[in-house]
Amino acid sequence: xxxxxxxxxxxxxxxxxxxxxxxxxxxxxxxxxxxxxxxxxxxxxxxxxxxxxxxxxxxxxxxxxxxxxxxxxxxxxxxxxxxxxxxxxxxxxxxxxxxxxxxxxxx
Numbered sequence: 339x340x341x342x343x344x345x346x347x348x349x350x351x352x353x354x355x356x357x358x359x360x361x362x363x364x365x366x367x368x369x370x371x372x373x374x375x376x377x378x379x380x381x382x383x384x385x386x387x388x389x390x391x392x393x394x395x396x397x398x399x400x401x402x403x404x405x406x407x408x409x410x411x412x413x414x415x416x417x418x419x420x421x422x423x424x425x426x427x428x429x430x431x432x433x434x435x436x437x438x439x440x441x442x443x444x445x
Contacts, residue, residue, distance in 0.1 A: 383429070387422050394419040 394415040400406035 380429075383426065387426050390415075390422045391419045 394412070397406060397412040397415045401409060401412045406412060
């Protein structure tokens, strides 16, 4: 089930750069992912995180200099960057936990 974004918020916050996870992964529920695909997914995810954080940083600089017209754009971008960072940390922690669990398995 696809959820469409709220158009007013997307346009106001310039969130058009974000893509649904199906587009980022390149599959739409087609099954298991090979190691190469998972590596590419993580690389794209980290690149997206960097873009979101760079956007928030540039809006913060604009807010500090007084050239930002709508302060809510910075608030949205900062919250988005925070959530993206939290998600990335959670995914990393789960991957490390899974790796540790695999290493504890007896052959």
